Every structure is written in structure tokens, then in C-alpha cells.
Amino acid sequence: MKHILSIMLFAICCTTFSQKPEGSPVKPDNMLPVRGFCITAPQPKELDEFIKFIDEELAPRSVNTLILRVDYNYQYESHPELRDSVALSKKEVKRLVAVCKRNNIGIIPQVNLLGHQSWANRTGNLLKVYPEFDETPSVKMPEKYVWPNADGLYCKSYCPLHPEVHSVVFALVDEICDVFEADAFHAGMDEVFYIGESQCPRCSGRDIAELFAGEVRTIRDHLAIKGRKLWMWGDRLLDGKTTGLGEWEASFNNTYRAIDMIPKDVVICDWHYERPDQTPVYFAMKGLNVVTCPWRVPGNAVLQVQDMVRFRNHSTPEMKDRFMGMVQTVWSGAGQFLDSFYGRRPENAVNTTVNCFKALYDEIQKMSALNN
């Protein structure tokens, strides 16, 4: 009996040994396939320094994914009427493409679809030029924006059932993916508060989760025609009430049931800024790919990357690959971030985006070395 046990023990040891031989290097790609950075695309005048930042700061930290929130900061040829007054040219975008190619960084351009069609008291370009796409045309933009307000206005949404809206936004999506030579597109889709509104003749009375899921599927299917993947924020797919996550980083308007209705090849950017919530497990168990996104609390970013690596190491093979990695999110403009990063805009607080970015990538490098 003892002999049999020792043979079994030996077999178990051998199995363990063969799975991970001691001293074998664990490449960062195996530890954390996505090592990302998400920021507003630079203004043309910020481009030189942003390229330097990619070369000297992102590349050495082994960042391999750059999500650029472009929106209307590009000189679109398909819809020139939607361009910002100052916008990146094709030649300028190609400089970004070149520096990222040189450093093996994939660019994922973002244009906010569905929600975030206004900000504070400013209407975004889409609804300014095409007011007929507005889900809530009777909600007028205030002169001075305050939250909360009587209209429950956070940001405007477009109507996902308007018959013309997709021909306009998909032309932008195609053009921005082409110019950035991207195989993935980020559609935003966070914090959608206006959806299925009673004042919309097309959406009123419909199931809000189905409306949200329908728009995700429509965008995903469009991208799939050219072999591109859809990335999006995850907050609308979490139940804000039951989880206690609230109405910003999760949903209070019943969109969360859409998690069971959307295609499984979507990549969820799961942002949690105040706590290292364990929600990546929920997304992965639903069959969805997920990356965790910190913002400005370095301590949380460190815990979140440790969690992400632990999730990968302690999961079934079916689940493991869905835990894709980490993306640092920056919510200031690129210029403001660079001012802070290069010390031109002194910040004394501990909880800053710059400190969070550094702490996240220090931890990734530390864990990668430990795993070697």
C-alpha cells in the first residue's frame, strides 16, 4: 500500500513537474496576454511628444495594446461634416501606426457608439449634425450642466433603432479601423442611461436588455465582416443593485441581462476604480473575454493585476484564456496626461493616473520576473 502511494505521489509530482518545469521562463504574453493603455488620441500639436512617450515609456514596459479614444479627432473622408475643427490627418495617424508597429503594439481605435453622445452641456458631433438620431430630442442641453438634474441627463444616446444611424456610424468605424490598420475596434457603450425611452417612437415599450444586446450584436456583426473584434466597456452588463456596484460602474436600468444575449467573442473592458472587484470571474464564467481596467488608485491596480494572474493560474483551460490582461485607463486628455507624466503639471496626491500607470506596470514586471 505504501509502495502504491509513493508511486502515485511520484506520478503526481511528475505531472506537476511536466506542466511547469522549474526555472522555465514564463513570457509576459503567457502571464498576461493583454498589457494595455487607454487614452484620448492626442491633438495634432501633442503628437510628437506622444510618439516619444510610446517609444520611451510604453514599449519598455511591454505594453502591447493601445486603445485610442479618437471619436471625431480625425479628418474623416466618409463624413467630413463630423470632423472636429482640429483633427488628426491621415499622415499623422500613420505616424502613430508606424511607432506602434515598430514596438509590437496593436492600436484599437475607439468611437463612442450608443451612449456618450454629449458631455456636460456640449452635444457631440453626431447628434449636432444629425439631431434626428437623438433618443431624447425633447431633452434640451442645459446652459450650465449639473448632476443630478430633472431630466436625468448624464449623456445623450443615439437611437439604436433609427433606420439611418448605422450607415453613418459604420462608415466612421470602417474608416478609422482602416487608417489605424486595426483588427479590433472599441465601441465604448458605457454609462448608457438613455435607452428605450418612452418618448422614442421606435424604442418605447421594448425590453431594454434586448435593445442593448441588439446594438452590441449589430456592431459586432459589422466588424466581423472584415475579421475585426469588438471591445467595449463592461458596466452595462453588471447588475448595480444586487452587487452594490451602483449606477455608474454597473447598471440600474436593467441592461445587465444583456450579458446572456451578446456574442461571446466580445472583449469586455471591466473598469473598477474604487475597489478591486472580482467581476472578471463573472464575465469569464459567462463565456466572455475580459480585461481589468484601473484608473488612479495604485494600490488597487496592484491588487487587480495580482488577481488577474491568479485567475489565469487557477482556472480550467476553458476559462484561462478569457482572463486576457490589464488596461490602464487615462481619462484626461493626452496632453494633460503628458504634462503630469513629465512633471510640468505637479501633482502631490498618491492617487493619480500617472502613479497608477507606473505601479501597474512595475507590478507586471515584478510578477513576470518572479515567474521566470
Ligand SMILES: [Zn+2]
Ligand atoms: Zn429609439
